[in-house]
Amino acid sequence: PVNTSSVLVVNVTRDENAVEVRCEAQLELGPHGPQHPVVSQTLNLSALYAPEFRTNQSRHIIVNEGEDVSLTCEADGIPPPKYQWTINGIDALETSDTLKIINVNKSATYSCTASNKHGNVTVNVSVDVPEVTTTAAPAAMASPQALTPQEIPEVLFSIISTDVQGTVSRYLLQCVVVGATPAENILVKWYKNDVIIKSVHEPARTPVNTSSVLVVNVTRDENAVEVRCEAQLELGPHGPQHPVVSQTLNLSALYAPEFRTNQSRHIIVNEGEDVSLTCEADGIPPPKYQWTINGIDALETSDTLKIINVNKSATYSCTASNKHGNVTVNVSVDVPEVTTTAAPAAMASPQALTPQGCSITVTPPEVVVKFGDPVAINCSTAATTTFRMGWEYSAGKATVNNSYAFWKIDKLEDWTLQPICYVYPDIGSPCIETASIILYQTPDLVSVSALEDGPMEAGSTYRLKCDIYNVAPAHNLSVKWYRDNTTLYTDHITTYDVTPRNVTSSLTITPLRSDHRSLFRCKAELHLGPRGPELPPTAASAPFVATVLYAPEFKEGNISKELTPDRDVTFDCSAEGNPDPEIKWIYKPAHNLKETTEGRQKIITVTAATSANAGFYICVATNKVGNVTRTVTLVMRGKTSSVFVYWLPILLLVIILLVGLYCLCHRRKKKGEYSFVSESDKSSIPMTGSAAGKSQEGNQNNL
Known part of the structure; x- marks a missing residue:
């Protein structure tokens, strides 16, 4: 067992935009060996530019x-x-x-x-920003006309009419410039998608509403365009420069309704069942819908008609219309009649009166197929005699025999297709079975982006977004989030929709400084059940490179260094942070001290050290996220440190007080100011008056 590596150079052109590259591996043991499954991984590559x-x-x-x-x-x-x-x-x-x-x-x-x-x-x-200058006119010229200010125009933009000719939509547009003096200096410019298509000056000399009219064509290939009308008052090179005023319109290609699929079809339902009919069409303006039942208008005006408790066959028609045209789809709903025939009296046995019924077997019972791939389904029955059997479908083709019906389609591209197998037995109720088809499509593109602008800061909360474009069915989708090669979170999408749609998953992170330049990515996986592909179809995003800002951090802590008189000493300070921190030393200047920079280090060199160089040197590292400090303490060898010098007077004072107290106690005991009588001496020996007097005098002296 070894790890095998294969290397390939893949070119992606700007015309391709994005490609899917898949690497497959299979263990081949010859025609007589076991057949092992193909394993693969897929990457979506974009054209870089x-x-x-x-x-x-x-x-x-x-x-x-x-x-x-x-x-x-x-x-x-x-x-x-x-x-x-x-x-x-x-x-x-x-x-x-x-x-x-x-x-x-x-x-x-x-x-x-x-x-x-x-x-x-x-x-x-x-x-x-033009300078505003005011020049006083001579008295002889101070007429009202000379002092009349220019008026800045206002632009009003509107659509006069629309027309559709084939695939081209014609818009008649009007740009009205409201009152400006002098109007002969109004310049009107028309733009289509930022490309100038017309420029015109207007001739009037009094404040008026000036109108400019233009026909703009929008094709179905363009789909939508932006048209802008600009107006500016131009007063020549020596006049004031007035701002451009403008209005913008977004115009779409207009077209009559078009059904998304060929939806005319025939449906068989049992009496009393419910059925829902759809009629989906695109058009601009959006179409309005009208349903009829056997030619009679129904009240429903949406694209869906729900029929509750169907009791008879009918033809349902849906018309989608807008001002440019209409289209109609017909759906035949067939409710088979159930007939009961009385048996002759001679045959009236319990067995003869029991309906034979029917059963349907659809093979395979469930089909999982990729969009555009072929599908084939067989329908068979155990009924010994049948009146009729077959398939109801809107696409594909069927082959029918006595006891089976075979349906297939070469290219399945209809998301709503549901073929129905039916059997009408001679005796009993009809049977129907809808084929279970799961049609899937892998995403066109998967991408990761940050919801917040700018770089991240360590310790703050941010959200990443994974956009998955054009995937189906969404409810079979799970999204896995990775940081480098570590799985962070799996998001299971709950939206139920069988047609392709765009899906978004989000991840909340609190980045650390170690996450700087980490690669975040997401992978979309379609889990399609036991009958789906052995390896779930996947599509992964390109990595999102996290930029994490964090406060500076020193590689070492506070230190103390000894100074030897007349010797040199060097020490430095550096820190790691994002952005790179600014390093600054705080210290008492000296003539023999020099500060230099090497890369991101700040170095202090002391030449021929003296006691004046002893003390604290504080290094401060700062960036936009925060700041930190560390201290280098220099102590002169063979001399008391400055810290000890500060505490020396206090220490001497404490020693003097202790010595004084000791001497005082010793003196009192030695002079015998107090007399004690031994317990063995039973006679009463009072203290003499002279002794008492001395004692009092000694106390007074002590006081």
């Missing part, structure tokens, strides 16, 4: 002093680009694709750089 701006965003903006402005810098790239803004060449703190400037007070050039590991692009935006 440097950032590219979605539009040419370099531009010149004029704003009045005190106004707010928001600048955008939107770029595409894989990996997703990071952004950095500068103001007149000086880095700004903003690292998203939008920079909000509050209360603009001066002109400046704002630059945004979008970068990833494959390159970078930069866009410049000039924000101009």
Whole structure:
């Protein structure tokens, strides 16, 4: 048993955008050996490319002093680009694709750089704040006309009419510029998806509402476009520069309703059962629905008609319509009649009156198939004689024999397809069995992103999002989260939907400093039951590289070093943190002390040390997350440390007090100020008056 490795170079072009690469391994033991299963792993690879701006965003903006402005810098790239803004060449703190400037007070050039590991692009935006100057006119010229201010226009944008010609939608648009003086200086520009398509000056000289009309075509291939009308008052090179005012419309390609699948079909149900009919169509504007039952209008106006307790056969029609056309689908619901024939009296035995009935066996009982793959299902019956048997279906083809019916489809692409096998026996009730088909589709793309902008800080809480695009069925999906090669969490999706949809899973993390540059990824797995693939179909995201900011941390703690007179001593300080910390020493300056920097180390060198160099040297490491300190204590060899010098007077005072107390006690005992009588001496020997007097005098002297 060994680990075998295979290496392959795979190219992914920008035209391909994303590809799925699968590595399969199988143990082959020859034609007579056991057949082992194929094991595989799948990777989704994207085309990597440097950032590219979605539009040419370099531009010149004029704003009045005190106004707010928001600048955008939107770029595409894989990996997703990071952004950095500068103001007149000086880095700004903003690292998203939008920079909000509050209360603009001066002109400046704002630059945004979008970068990833494959390159970078930069866009410049000039924000101009015009100076407001007031010049007094000569008295002879002070006429009302000369002092009339210019009026800034307002733009109103509207759709006059629409028309559809084949796959082209024609919009008649009107851009109205409301009152400006002089109107001859109004310049109107039309844009379609940021590309100028028309520019025109208007001739009037008094405040008026100026109108410009344009026909814009939107094709089904374009799907949707953005049309913008801009107006600006131009007063020549010596006049004030007025801002551009504009309005934007989003226009979609208009088309008549179209059914998502060919939904005309024939359904067989037993009397008393319930049935739900669907009629799903796309169109712009969204279609309205109308149902009829045998040509008579029903009250239902949604895309679903629920029939409760079906009691007779009927034809149900659904019409989807909008102003550009309509389509109709018909569904025949058949309720077989159950007939009972009385047997002759001679045959009236219990056995003869018991219905024979029927049974249906569908093989396989459940089919799991990938979207676009072929399917084949057999239906057989144990009934000895049958009136009729077969399949009801909206796609594929069937082959019917006396006791079985075979249905197949070469390419299954209908998410709602439910073939029904039916048997009408000569005696008894009809039997029906719906084929169980699980149609699945692996995701087109799986990606991980952070819900919060910018880097993470250690100890704070953040959320990661896993986006899974176009997967079905969603309720069979589980999402596994990984940090590097460690499984963190498995999310089981509970949304029930058999058609492809986009699914999102989230993970809450509290990163540590050790998580910096960790790779977070998610993997989508479709668990399709015992009849599904032996290895669940999977799709994994590209890794999300976590950037974790954390406070500085020293590699060593506080230390003490001895100074030898006239000898040199060197010590340093460095710390690890993200971003890289700034190192600073705090100490008492001296003429023989020098501070140098090597890399991220700050080094202090003391030349020919003296007692003046003894003391505390404090190192401070700081970054945007926090700061830490450590201390280096220098002590002069052979001399009392500065700390001991501070405590020496206090120690001497304590010793003097202890010696004084000892001498006082010893003196009192020696002079015999107090007399004691032995227990063996039974005579009463009182203290003499002279002795008492001396004792009192001694006490007074002591006091």
